[in-house]
Every structure is written in C-alpha cells, then in structure tokens.
Amino acid sequence: MNQADIAWMLISTALVLFMTPALAFFYGGLVRSKNALNTMMMSFVSLGFVGVLWALVGYSLAFAPGNGLIGDLSRVFLRNVGLEAQGTIPHLLFMCFQGTFAIITAALISGAIVERMRFSAYVVFISLWMIVVYSPIAHWVWGGGWLSQMGALDFAGGTVVHINAAVAALVAAICVGKRRDFQHAAIVPHNVPFTLLGAGALWLGWFGFNAGSAVAANASAALAFTTTMLAPAATLVVWTLLDAMRQRKATAVGAATAIVVGLVAITPAAGFVGPIGALVLGGIAAVPSYLALLWRARTSLDDSLDVVAAHGVGGTVGALLTGVLANKAFNGTVNGLVFGNPGQLKIQIIAVLAAMLYSGVMSFVLLKAIGLFLPLRADQADEESGLDLSEHGEEAYVHDSGMNLLATPAPGAGATPSYAKAQLGAQQ
Amino acid sequence: MNQADIAWMLISTALVLFMTPALAFFYGGLVRSKNALNTMMMSFVSLGFVGVLWALVGYSLAFAPGNGLIGDLSRVFLRNVGLEAQGTIPHLLFMCFQGTFAIITAALISGAIVERMRFSAYVVFISLWMIVVYSPIAHWVWGGGWLSQMGALDFAGGTVVHINAAVAALVAAICVGKRRDFQHAAIVPHNVPFTLLGAGALWLGWFGFNAGSAVAANASAALAFTTTMLAPAATLVVWTLLDAMRQRKATAVGAATAIVVGLVAITPAAGFVGPIGALVLGGIAAVPSYLALLWRARTSLDDSLDVVAAHGVGGTVGALLTGVLANKAFNGTVNGLVFGNPGQLKIQIIAVLAAMLYSGVMSFVLLKAIGLFLPLRADQADEESGLDLSEHGEEAYVHDSGMNLLATPAPGAGATPSYAKAQLGAQQ
Amino acid sequence: MNQADIAWMLISTALVLFMTPALAFFYGGLVRSKNALNTMMMSFVSLGFVGVLWALVGYSLAFAPGNGLIGDLSRVFLRNVGLEAQGTIPHLLFMCFQGTFAIITAALISGAIVERMRFSAYVVFISLWMIVVYSPIAHWVWGGGWLSQMGALDFAGGTVVHINAAVAALVAAICVGKRRDFQHAAIVPHNVPFTLLGAGALWLGWFGFNAGSAVAANASAALAFTTTMLAPAATLVVWTLLDAMRQRKATAVGAATAIVVGLVAITPAAGFVGPIGALVLGGIAAVPSYLALLWRARTSLDDSLDVVAAHGVGGTVGALLTGVLANKAFNGTVNGLVFGNPGQLKIQIIAVLAAMLYSGVMSFVLLKAIGLFLPLRADQADEESGLDLSEHGEEAYVHDSGMNLLATPAPGAGATPSYAKAQLGAQQ
Amino acid sequence: MKLIKCIVRTDKLTETADALESLGVSGLTIMDVRGRGSTRTTALYRGRPYPAFLHMTAIDVVIDDDLVDDVIRVVLDRARTGVNGDGRVLIMDLENCYTIRTRQGGVA
Amino acid sequence: MKLIKCIVRTDKLTETADALESLGVSGLTIMDVRGRGSTRTTALYRGRPYPAFLHMTAIDVVIDDDLVDDVIRVVLDRARTGVNGDGRVLIMDLENCYTIRTRQGGVA
Amino acid sequence: MKLIKCIVRTDKLTETADALESLGVSGLTIMDVRGRGSTRTTALYRGRPYPAFLHMTAIDVVIDDDLVDDVIRVVLDRARTGVNGDGRVLIMDLENCYTIRTRQGGVA
Ligand SMILES: Nc1ncnc2c1ncn2[C@@H]1O[C@H](COP(=O)(O)OP(=O)(O)O)[C@@H](O)[C@H]1O
C-alpha cells in the first residue's frame, strides 16, 4: 500500500461525498421556496438509502468479479472487503470512494422531477435504480465488464454517472409528468446564491471526483486535476459570451450551469486529454448544452432543472470528445481521433448508446413497476401548497413569528386584565 | 516523519477547523432570525478565544506529561512545541489538530443556551471551560491519563468531545434558565437550508475528525473513514423511517439531526469497529436519540437545540457500543462484548460516568462563579427584541432599505422644490 | 517526484480555488440584495476569464525564465508545461496552484467597486489586470525576479496578492467613483450569515493558500498551517475586544472581517515566523485595520467593502512584521528585526513600495484606457434599481410568486366562468 | 376612488394581474402575506405540530369608482379555484391617491 | 363591515390570533412589517450607528360591525405588555369583502 | 384621523421618514412591497423573459386630519425623483387608532 495514495483517496472520497449536499444547494436554489426542503431532501436522502445499499449490495454487483454484464454476489454485505490492499489503498476505502459516486448519481436524477414527485416513491426509485441500473453500468465500464474490455474510455464517469443519470431523469420527467403550472407560469429560482454556492462546492468536490479517479496521488491525478480546473473555466467564458451576445446579460444561473456543464464534459476525459485539449473541450461543450437548455424551455418536457441539457448533453459531448482529443503524450496509453486513432470515437459512441439504452429502458420499467404500488405524483393540493409542507411537514423559512403549539392549552384563562370600557366606548 | 501522514494531517486539521463555521450554520438555521447572528457568533468566537487559549495553556494541560489527572505546564505558551516529530508529524501540527477539537467542543455547548445567554458571559464561560473541563478530560483519555491507562476506547472523542459538551450543555441550560417564551410558543427554525448546509459541512469535516484521529494516512484512517461514512448513512435511514412511521413525514430537520447523531455515535468507535459494525451502530443509535428528542421537547428543559439528545445520548450510545462492537479483526488490538470481551464495556461505562460527573460538577461551579460577576442572562427586553440587536448591534437580514446614518445631518435644508399648492388643495 | 507532496498540492489547489466562491459569499452578503448576484458574479467570473488567460498567457509571464522584471513567452499556451517534475510535483499542478492565486487576487479588487461598476468593463479590467499587473509582480517575487533576488520575503502573497489587489482596488474605487447614495444612506449588509459563511470557507481555503505555498507536505507546510490557524484567532480576539470596548457590541461583520485581516496579515509571514510570533502578528494586525476601517467609513472614499483596510493595511502590516518577526529557529533560513536582522525590514519596505507603485500606476492606466472604450459605470437608473436586474437580468431572491412568461399567450380565452351579477350588485 | 385589496393564492398572481390589465388597470402593488381561515395547515418541529399559515399574495389596486364592478368580477373569475383557500377581495373607499412623480391626485 | 389592522409584537401573534378565534373570528391575514414610534433602536455598521426598525406583525381581520368592540378589547388585552413598542390597532370602514371561493360578499 | 399609505422607492425611505419626523409624525409602519405601473421590468430565466416587479417600500402613517396637507406635501417633495416609478400616496379615512400600550384611542 502507498500512504500518499491513501491520503489522497481519503480526502478525495470526503470531497465527493460533499458533492451531494452541494447538489442539494445547486438544485434547492432553483426551485420555489415552497419546495426548497423537498428538493434538498431528495439529495440528502440518497446519502442514507443509496449509501447503505451500496455497501450491502451495490458494490458487489458493480465491482465483484462476475461476468461481463454484472458483478457476482461475492462481496455482498462487504464480505471479503476489508483493509487489505485494492491497488495501493485499503479495499474498504476504494469501496467508499465508489459509493460516493453511486450516491450522487442517484441524486442527480431528482432535478428532473422536483416540485411534484412524491417523496416515498422517489426514495424507493433511487434505491432500486442504484442496484438495477447504476451498479451494472458501473460494472461494464469500471468493474471489468464488456465496455471496459472493448476499451471504452470513461475516466471518472461521463457515461456511468452523467449520461446514465440524465437518461433516467428524462424517463422520470416523462413518467411523472409535468408540474401543473409548467408553461403557464415562469417558475423562477427562489435563491440564486444557493445555486452559486452549490456550483462552487460542486467544483471543489469534483476535484476529488476526477483527480481521485486516478486512485493514486500521481501524475495522472495531476493531469485530471488540471483538466478539471481548465475545462469549466473555458465553458464559463464561452457561456458568458453566449449569454452576453444573445441577451446582453450574463446571468448568474447561467454561470452556475456553465460550471457544471464544463465539469460534466471533462469528467470522462479528465485523465486522457492534455490541458489545451481540456480548454478546447470545455469551450466546445458550452454550445450544445446552451442551445439544448434554451430549446428544452420551449418544449413541453418538464425536465425541471435541466438534467438532460447539463448532464445528458454535456456528458455525451464529453464522452465523444474524449475519443477525439485523448492524447497519449499526456495519458501514456491512448490517442483519440485528432491524434490519429479514429477507432476510439467509435468505441465511445457504442458505450454512450449502450448506457442510454439500458438506463432508459430499465428506468422506465422501474418507474412503471413502482407506480403500481405507490403513486408517483403528489396530489394537486399538495403540489400547490408546496411539497415542503405536504411531504415533510416543514417550512424552509419562517420569519418573525412565535407560533403556538397545537398541543399546548391556551395560555390566558387566568385573571384577564381589567378592560377600560370608557376608552373603547369613546370611538363608536 | 512521514510526509504522507503530514499531508493527511494538514488537510484533516483544516477540515476539523471548518466544522466550527459549519456548526454555526447548523445551529444558526434552527433559531429565530432575530437571534441568527448571536447563535452563529457563539461558534465563531470559539475560533478566537478557545483557539488562542489552547495554544497558550490548554495544550499543555491536556498533552504535556503531568500525572494521571492533568498535564503539567511544560508546554505552556508552546514551549518545547516546535517542528520536531510527534509520532510521524511535526509537533506543532499535532497541537493544531487537537486545538480544533477543543474549539468545536466548546462551541457545541452553545446549542443549549441560545437566544438568551449574554454573549460576554458565554465567552468567559467557554474560555475557562476549555481550560478547566476540556483539557483535563482530554488528558485522561488521550494524554496518557488514567482512563487511557485503564484502556478506555475513545477513537475520536465520543467521551472527551460529545458527552463532555452535552453534560456541560445540560448544566448550562439549567443554570441559564429557559427562554421566556419557551413552551408558550413553538419556536421554529428560521432557515432550515442553513441547518442542512451545516449538517453537510459537518459530515465533510468529520472525516478529518475521525479519520484524522488515526494521526496517519494508513489502514486505521481508512477504517475510521469508512465507518464515518456508513454509520450516519444508517442513522439517516432509520431516522427517516421512524419519522415516516410516526408522522408520515420525513422532516429535513430530522435528517440533519440524524446525520449529526450518526456522526456523534461513530466517533468513539470509528477506528475500532468494522464496516458492518458501523452500519449496526449507526442504525441503533438513531432510536434513543430520536426518542430523547421527542421526550425533551415535552419537558420543561430548554436545551434549545437538543445538545443532550444528539451529543449526550448519541455519544453515550456510541461509547458503549464501542465496547460491544469493537472488532480486533479490523482494529488489530481489541475486541468488544460480541467478540468475547465483556470487560471492555465495563471500562467504557466507567469512562462515560467519569466524564459526565466531572463535566457536570465543574461546569456547574464555573457557571455559578461567573454568575457572581457577570449576569448570565440577557434582559427581558433584549431577549424579546432578539440578541442580534442587543448583543451585536446588527440584523442578520436587511431587505430593500437604504437607511440614514444617525451621524449625518438631514439632507434637504437646501432649496425645497416648489410645491404645487393647487394640486393638493383639490382633494380636501 | 514525491507522491505525498502531490497529494498535498492537489488538495491545496482545490482549496484555493474554492476561496473564490467563498469570497463571492463574503462580499455578496455585505451588499444590498438588489446587487447580490452582481457582486457574486464578480468573483465567479474570474474563475472563467482569469483562469483561462492564466493558462494561456499569465503563467508564462509570471513563471517562465525571462528577466528580472517579467517572464518570457516560452510557456505561453502551456508550451513546455506538462507532467514533468517542477520541484517535486508535476509542472501542470504547479501551474494550477499558481492559477488559483491569480483568480482570487483579481476577484479581490471587486470589493471596492461593487454596486456600480458595469460588469463588462469589470471583466475586461480584471482580465487585462491579471496579465499586465499581477503576472509581473508575481514574477518579481516568486518567479525569480528582482525582488526575490533582493531577498524579499513573501511566503504566500502578502505583497503579490493582498497589497497588489488593495492598491488596484483603491485606484478602481477612485476611477469608478462613489455610489450615488454613498454617505446619504447607511448601506448595510443584506445577509450577514453569507458573510460569515464566506469567512469560514476562506479560512478553510487559506490553509491551502498558505500551507500549500510550501509546495510540499513537510515541516514548512506544518509551520505555515500553524501560523494560519493561530494568527487569525488572535486577530479575532483583539478585534472582538476592540469592538466590545468601543461600542459594547461584538459585531458579526467585525468578526468576519477580523478573520480575513488575520489571514491576510499572516500570509507573507506564514512559513517564516514561529507560532508565538503568529499570535503576536495576528493580534497586532487587528489594530491598524480596525482603525482604518472606522476612518474610511467617515471619508468620501467609497471603497465599498473595505479592500484597502482589510487587504491593504493588513497586507502591509503583515509584510513588514515578517521582516520583524521572521525566526530562523523555525524557518531555517532567515531572521527578522527582533532576531537581530534589521536589514530584512528594509527589504520588506522596498518590496511593499514597489508593488504599491507599480500596481497603482498600471491599474490607473488600465482603467482609464478601458474607460475610453467602455463606460466604467452603470447608469443612474440601473444603479438605483440594482445591478442584478440591469446587468444580469435576474433577481437573487424571488418569493412566493408564479409569474407569467411574457412569451406565453394569455391563458384564459376559453369559457369564462359564469359571473353571479346579483352578488356583485349587492354592494354598491 | 377605491382601493381594492385582493388576497389571492400566490400562483394566481399573474393570471389576476393580467386580467386586471385587460381592464386597463395596469398599476398595482403586491405584497407577500400569510393567512388562515377555513383552511388550516400544520407543520412539525421536533415531532410536535404547530399551526402554519398559508402563503398568499395581496394585490392592492387603486381604481376609479366606475371600475369597481368589473375589477371584482374579473378577480373573482380569475383567482378562483373553488377549493378552500382561494382568498378574499376587500373594497375600501379612498379619499385620494397622488402620483408622486406628477404630484397629481386622482387615479393615474 | 370593518377592517381591523392590528400591528403587534411578533411574539404576540399567536396569543392574539387565538384570542380572536375565541371570539369566532377565525379568518385573518398577517404580514411582516417594521415600525418605529416612541421606541427606537439603532444598529451598527462599520462602527457607525444607523436607525433600525422594530419587527412587528400586522394582523388584518375583516369583521362585522357588531364585533368591533370585542375585537378591540381582546387585542388590547392580549397583545399588550405595557412596555413601549406594543403597537397599534387601526379601525377602517370596509365597503365589502368577497370570499373568492363562493363569490359571496359580506363577512364569511 | 387618516391613514396615509406612501408607496415610495426603497431608497427614499429614510428621506421620507425623516421629513415626516420634522412634521412631528414620528410613528410609522413600513413594509416591503413590489409594484408595477407605467414602469415595467423584465428578468430572464433559462433565456426567457418574465415580468419582474419593482421593489418599493410602503410607509403607513396614522395622522390627525389637520396634518394631511403637510404630510402629502412633504412626501411628494421628498420621495420624488421625477422619473417613472416614484410611487403613490394613498389617503384613507380611519375610524380610530388605538395605542395598545395605553389602550387609548386617537393619534398618539
Ligand atoms: N376574516 C378575514 N379577515 C382577513 N383575511 C381573511 C379572513 N378570512 C380569510 N382571510 C384570508 O383569506 C384566505 C383564505 O381564506 P380561507 O377561509 O382559508 O379560504 P376560503 O375562503 O376559500 O374558505 C386566508 O388565508 C386569509 O388570508
């Protein structure tokens, strides 16, 4: 084992775990205040349910030997997963690192169905989805499955995490249906600073996500770190210029979105492209997501927080450009199209399509199956008054009011102060 | 010295320091907006006063050789504390790491007395408390004192930090008395997202707290990391289910509390139990804290933010379950009850009781002594208008208003614009 | 290469990058809500424009060989910057670490001109400023330039970052002019918790900033870490006492400011002074900044968020005290005045003056030049309604309202519900 | 001159405002209010219920007397869902209303 | 019909609302307001004092004329502390009040 | 007795309040409101414009009848910029106003 690698993976794992609360703020700021807590809880609850189930089942399905399609059950309940080395770090630490990916991937889906999906159905959905959809695809790409055998490149999860979550989000948005006032009213963010906070904290965490995916404190991690810093910077520049050209305003929601799009796009490429490649990739990635977002807002698809435009489009662009810009001079192993290896792009396309197909079909089946037992949608009245109250019994913000407990008997009853009749009489 | 250990301890220490601002948000969100800054300042001020006093005095009392009860003064003013190795890291870094623990432990107490304690008395209290209560108990357990000699297990501070702070909090809540409108009004959180932010950031910091307590980037740190990820996940799951069963709503305040309870409970056990042990411990720990919290809210004890239910009950459960679930297969040194060593539980009970007794008595004496010189409580009028204004001269949130400076002379005075008499006359 | 150093520099760089979002919150909380997003965007946009330009041009000007005044163009577009070792870490990682400094230094300037500067002019300004002002000064001090040859001590950027940014801020405040209601109205912070959040997160990031400036996980990093923890603690204590003595209130804005002042002051000294020296330095540094801030608020200089008082005064005090308190017993290389080397203070003074002069003149020239092409100031109407709306087309907070899209045709048109004439008639 | 205070569901704000506009009433002032009446909600803290208020939006419009009937009709039409919690429309007499910019009294 | 606007201390909201309820006045609309009068507070920024306002809660209740006396009495009783800053009770005439859900005028 | 409701630009609050004070009207209640009229603004979300409201401050003052003219004059003077969006001053009749602390009716 290598202690420096352990140090780096300890902190990387902590950072990736923190991305889920960060996502809660990124998403939570974009909804209306009556749904703020519900939206945040959709991320936080993944830390619990997906976290526990990953340790019990998901890790084995994804990373136990098994076959090309799925891992076997040899590591269920963390059997045979201890402090022995897995690579250069303790096996349990590797399990944790991968667990944080499962947690955030499941939480990402929530962006498509906020403000209307019933919380209980959501919890059941993401719990099963992690087992049935996420774990197998993780196995294909990182667990020795068929896509890894085919040579698909996905450094930190463009396909496994982002495309996968985005397709599930698209399916969920369709199955759950649109918000009742969608397209009748401009549903605008209640707290943009929260969204900026989320974007900033996501970037911090993403260094663990991408550079941690080197699973070592080495040159590969440094490369992934560099590209994770440069690509979103380029996306932010291009997005800001697009915003300024189109409407003469550089929006803050746009900036937060740009950062996430740049991070998503560089994810599959992080350890494969060089720094200038990262700038190019980040800059290019801004355009399709920017257009997808504008276009989506005009359709009847209520992918409320644009998971598809950010993670689906951004992830796909990143996965394909990995096949174009991969640079052996930096990664030491493989070139992309522009460096003379067109075959890589073909493999990337297959990987993307396979993930889309599997995630789409299985997410649909899952949601329909859950819908047989649990209503997927909140009641109209609950949707109108907000899910914070109906699903969680809480209000996100309460100002200036001391409110009686229902249980408490009315206070007074004792001596009521003498009432100055004369004074009152004066007015009538 | 070991550079990887240094790298890990540098970042661990930074993360633990960040827990105190995180706590400010966890607590700050739960109070009314008129007391938001006061509550946050109660955490931030600890970074100053406790931080400085730790370097000057506390570290020596806790970690200098001394006797079984307290360290001597050989390291007062950081004498003999330099860049030489303490274990595998520079001595000063070890001092800093321990200092961050003292800071947050003192700040934890504030949860019991928010919205009414006078700020000056509070600052004096936590400053002296760190020296008189925290440092000795830290010495007992970690500084080579009698509890460590007896073999008490406390990996990262279940007893030293959480039980200790919770008992002091209980005593402080009693000495300071309840808020004037406690039990007359439901005093509800003014900003639940801040509480969630605090919980997320606390979790991040807690990886430094627990895994950093290995004081090395090794397998022990990896184990502590793993248990710190899994235990709160399990607590969150169980808490959510309890909430859903009891009232059909999974509250966000509940989720934030559950995360903290899980983190508290795993703290003493972090490097001693295995991953499945951590899931069990975290799951079990949810129940007593959940019940304690419900029960406390019905009593006349105004432990306003439930330090006792979260840190006292959670810390005790964790400390005892450490004696039950400790697993030599993972920690390499000691087993608990279920692995055939019932004696450990007895030692754990003694440690818990000793800390409770000492902390309770000394905190009481301290508060009474301070009360002789400084009023512990804010005036009724100040409590009503909020401590932000009375203690800090500030408002947490100001919207949409430009307000004159008192010092500035009234602006007008110059040429008053001609007034169209005719128009006004029209109305009467 | 040294893997432990890589691990530490990876996380340090991530932490410093996170300081810019943290700054967005520190600054964003202090302005009025109508300018909250604009203020935050002034920090975030630096992550894009300055980040990209640093990789393309700035790094070469600052760190390529060149001459005593400026680096050459040998590393423009990251030519010759790859994964080869620079010291003990990959060259690209070193470039990233330095890039995060450039980003935040540029963003710091914004504090002086918030609530009135036009966003486009600001973006152009900080982009050019980084190239024309920051990069050369970084070269002088860290890139082998004339100040480093002269032996000026600046561990992590007291001169390069803080004095430099503060002088540019002063010039910008003068060139852009004061806010129209400055001194007529008390312009008070709209969200003090955001400012506290920013201060807490800045402290976290500053461990990367200062201890990362050792560019290794070694004793020097541990020393810088220790001083970065102790100095702001001392500043916070002294500031709190000053506040309490002067006005009997310890303000939260004061506490947040104190933390930043302490961090600024220790920055140049971090790896040079001992722990007690850090306490002394931090405590002393509180006084001039405290007074500067009170005094500035009474002048007609609208350095809106007191960049000069915090970073200029704090940075200068820190840079000079480095020459006074530097302690060879800790840093192994150089002593300051109190340890018998008065010459160091002279060098420090020269470095401070040189940076002030260059930054002042060039910032002025730049702003005047930009002013020829782009108006520096927002229109009066835009300033009154707030820059969030005029520059970004957004509102930071929207509560409780579903608002129609302009583009959408009016919904009704269909069957208008029968109107009960009788009922209405009743009232008239 | 009358002041009409419409306390409506927050998500009926735009529909109501647009309808008023179609009557030529383009000026209005809104504020966030909370209320209770036949509809009540409760929220929970530490497992105990407490009464929460409904979030409503109050729309204040100053209009000439001859528009009163139309305004009321339009608001009753557009802000109504038929479910409890729809709100109230209050009609108050106004002595005068000055436009600060022009210093003129009367509806402008 | 009258509109009674009670500007009370925020922590007297529940007591006042409960007292109104015991008179049969269960509908009400509240809003956060700030005020000053005989009581003034100041806050500090950058060491300089500026006038802060007291946070108060305004409770609007629409009632029938015959309830006016009782409502005023009850509010004066329950919202009072006797210390400066207790607030005001305003009585305004109301021409009508429509319940949007039922389209009926009059107190409902 | 009258209730004067001044809807002014938020940054005219202090100037207006100070001017009222110089008339001897020291008590007032303010609230954050939003409005539209001849002035409109739009904001953007996901590239689409939506109507935003202007942030205004409403100042409610209870005064005796003989002060009405002065109060209106002063507000029209001080809150005015002459640019669209200056706001409105509403004059309403008030039946009575009780000071809760003293239980006395009438302006106090
Ligand atoms: N007597 C009243 N005085 C003032 N406001 C009232 C009154 N009754 C109801 N309201 C307002 O109208 C809203 C809706 O009232 P509610 O009785 O719940 O609905 P509905 O009239 O449809 O039954 C309340 O939330 C409150 O804001």
Ligand SMILES: Nc1ncnc2c1ncn2[C@@H]1O[C@H](COP(=O)(O)OP(=O)(O)O)[C@@H](O)[C@H]1O
């Ligand atoms: N003339 C007034 N017009 C409108 N509101 C007033 C007036 N006077 C007082 N108020 C309101 O009543 C509140 C309490 O008034 P204050 O004079 O401070 O208390 P008290 O009446 O107990 O002396 C103020 O904060 C303000 O909201």
Ligand SMILES: Nc1ncnc2c1ncn2[C@@H]1O[C@H](COP(=O)(O)OP(=O)(O)O)[C@@H](O)[C@H]1O
């Ligand atoms: N008819 C009205 N009823 C209620 N409030 C109004 C009305 N007309 C205008 N207002 C208020 O006055 C503010 C300024 O009105 P506006 O027409 O924009 O300015 P101006 O009167 O200077 O042209 C609006 O934002 C709104 O709050």
